[in-house]
Amino acid sequence: MFAAENGLKGDPRLEAISQAIRVVPHFPKKGIMFQDITTLLLDHKAFQDTVDIFVDRYRNMDISVVAGIEARGFMFGPSIALAIGAKFVPLRKPKKLPGKVICEEYELEYGTDCLEMQVDAVQPGDRALIVDDLVATGGTLSAAIRLLGKRMGAQVVECGCVVGLPEVKGQCRLNGKPVYILVEPREIDNCRHDISSEFLNVQCSG
């Protein structure tokens, strides 16, 4: 589900949210158009609107757990959880969580990574919302869905992301679970926050 299908067509908040996200070409490496949500966090109204849109969508869906994906899912998930009266569960990169954890691997461009969750955080029958800033290939969200659904027996109601990259068709890999996305990535031409190339960490040739 992408911007045109999120039920918010014409909502001026979406344009402001989109404009508040800085686009950084060639970060962290050449060829990546990095969607930097840290500038959204600096814009109080756009940040509040982002959280409000998710809260309005999920407040009556009987969600009992909001699971946020490290690291950028932690910037939106807790506010949504507090507002809808759900618990917040962090899904973390390996070896960060104490106690008994379960792990699901996912593919990166080169190699694999995994997400971990504490086993006592979620119970069978919990109704889960998974939150992240962005879906690209969908590999990370897929691992999160498996952790909560297949491994713990929770019902994954939906995944909510601020940005979705349409060209990689992330929803195909999301195990049949709906993904609700606020905005598509902006084209660099319209970018308000473009970083001058002298500040880029990655040098580009050609």
Ligand SMILES: O=P(O)(O)OC[C@H]1O[C@H](OP(=O)(O)OP(=O)(O)O)[C@H](O)[C@@H]1O
């Ligand atoms: O759909 P995918 O192809 O799986 O990519 C999306 C994931 O990539 C980014 O996180 P990243 O792995 O860069 O980690 P970070 O948030 O800790 O920087 C982003 O915040 C998502 O979690």
Ligand SMILES: Nc1ncnc2[nH]cnc12
């Ligand atoms: N283009 C992108 N911008 C920000 N985070 C990402 N994670 C994967 N692709 C990304």
